[in-house]
Amino acid sequence: MTPAGGHCPQGLLAGWLVRGRAPCCLARHAPGRRQNSTPVPGWPRRAGLGTADIGGNVGAMSFAPLPATAAWHHRSARSGFEVVYFQAGGDRCGIEGWTTAIEDGATWAVEYAIEVDAAWATRSARIGGRSAAGFCTALVEADGSGHWLVDGEPAPDLDGCLDVDLEASAVTNALPVRRMGLPVAASAAAPAAYVRAAGLAVERLEQAYVRTTDEATCQRYDYTAPAFGFGARLVYDQAGLVLDYPGIAVRAG
Numbered sequence: 001m002t003p004a005g006g007h008c009p010q011g012l013l014a015g016w017l018v019r020g021r022a023p024c025c026l027a028r029h030a031p032g033r034r035q036n037s038t039p040v041p042g043w044p045r046r047a048g049l050g051t052a053d054i055g056g057n058v059g060a061m062s063f064a065p066l067p068a069t070a071a072w073h074h075r076s077a078r079s080g081f082e083v084v085y086f087q088a089g090g091d092r093c094g095i096e097g098w099t100t101a102i103e104d105g106a107t108w109a110v111e112y113a114i115e116v117d118a119a120w121a122t123r124s125a126r127i128g129g130r131s132a133a134g135f136c137t138a139l140v141e142a143d144g145s146g147h148w149l150v151d152g153e154p155a156p157d158l159d160g161c162l163d164v165d166l167e168a169s170a171v172t173n174a175l176p177v178r179r180m181g182l183p184v185a186a187s188a189a190a191p192a193a194y195v196r197a198a199g200l201a202v203e204r205l206e207q208a209y210v211r212t213t214d215e216a217t218c219q220r221y222d223y224t225a226p227a228f229g230f231g232a233r234l235v236y237d238q239a240g241l242v243l244d245y246p247g248i249a250v251r252a253g
Contacts, residue, residue, distance in 0.1 A: 063178060064238035066093075072170040072242070072249040078103035082249070084171045091118040099168045101197070107131065108198050110168040117144050120179035122164040122193070129168075129200045138200040140164055140193055148193055150202050157204050158193045165192035165205060170242050170249035177221065178240040182211040218243060 066086045074080035080101025087094050095114040101107070108131040115124045121144040129136045141149045148158040163175040176190035187210040194205035210222040212233070219236040235244040243251045 063181075063240045066239050066241070069253075070171065070241055071252040073252045074099075074101045074170075074249055076247040081252070082168075082170055084169075092116065092123065093118075093120075095171060097169060097171060099166075101168070103197075106198065108168070110166065110197060110200075112166060112169065114164060114172070114175075116175065116179075119144070120175060121145075121162045122175060125164045125166075125193075125195070127166070127195055127200055129198070131198050133199070136200045138195060138202060140195070140202060142193070150193075155193075155202070158202075161191045161193050161204065163190060163192045165194045165207070166197070167195060168197035170245055170251075173223075173234065173245065174236070174241050176207070176209060177219075177236060180209065182209065182221075184211050184213055186211055 068087075069083065069085045071084070072082045074082070078101040080099065080103075082097060082099035084095060084097035087096075093116050095116065096112070097114075098109070098111045100109040108129060110127060110129045112125060112127045114122065117123050122140075122142050123144055124139070124141045127138045127140075129138075139149075139151050140155075142162070142164075144162070146160045146162060148155040148161065150158075162179060163172070165172045165175070172192075176188075176192070180188050180190065182188060187208060190207045190209055192205050192207055194203050195201070196203075206226060208224050212220045212222055214220065215235070217238055219238075219240070221234045221236065222231065223234050224231040232246045232248075234242055234246075237243050237251075241251070242249065
């Protein structure tokens with residue numbers, strides 16, 4: 001991670017994630033970073049499931065295809081907005097988004113490019129942030145089997161995590177839900193590589209999801225994050241995207 005106030009090539013929101021790269025998040029590395037073109041020793045290869053699986057069948061249940069774009073209002077804890085775009089490419093799916101907010105009197109802006117494999121395990125996330133403290137960036141990469149690099153360095157504290165979770169984003173709560181494909185009444189732990197909104201520090205966050213009964217066409221999950229003493233019932237649409245995240249965000253489109 002580039003420390004807060006450090007130099008960010010080309011500048012956040014001036015195109016750090018956008019200029020000079022392949023379309024739709026499929027360029028794997030930020031400018032100037034070491035490119036890991038060979039597998040990290042000990043990282044097993046994970047077979048893809050094919051393009052068709054990205055849109056519909058994930059895990060043990062079926063989801064509707066993702067929309068081209070979605071948006072959320074931040075609410076209660078903070079005030080702001082998030083916009084995200086999805087695009088499949090080969091056996092991967094790119095998730096590119098921008099989110100801005102004011103929280104406890106402090107403003108921040110975050111842009112991100114996340115890549116997941118056909119099983120919806122996170123494979124990379126490039127993140128740029130801006131706050132009053134300055135610019136910062138973070139690059140997290142994973143092998144899809146629970147081993148991670150943060151800014152090119154091994155991060156053993158994240159062992160076993162399969163998802164990235166951005167504090168700034170509502171869309172990342174879709175990643176474990178689509179990956180696990182829980183049937184009604186099932187539960188599972190979903191520890192994540194958690195990226196803070198201000199400063200982009202990366203840490204492990206223990207989380208759990210319990211799928212409750214559906215309501216009409218909506219899926220519902222009881223979500224807990226013990227480190228924050230937080231629990232809420234999250235409502236998702238048929239594509240596995242959050243519609244209502246009490247106290248955090250509500251779907252706007």
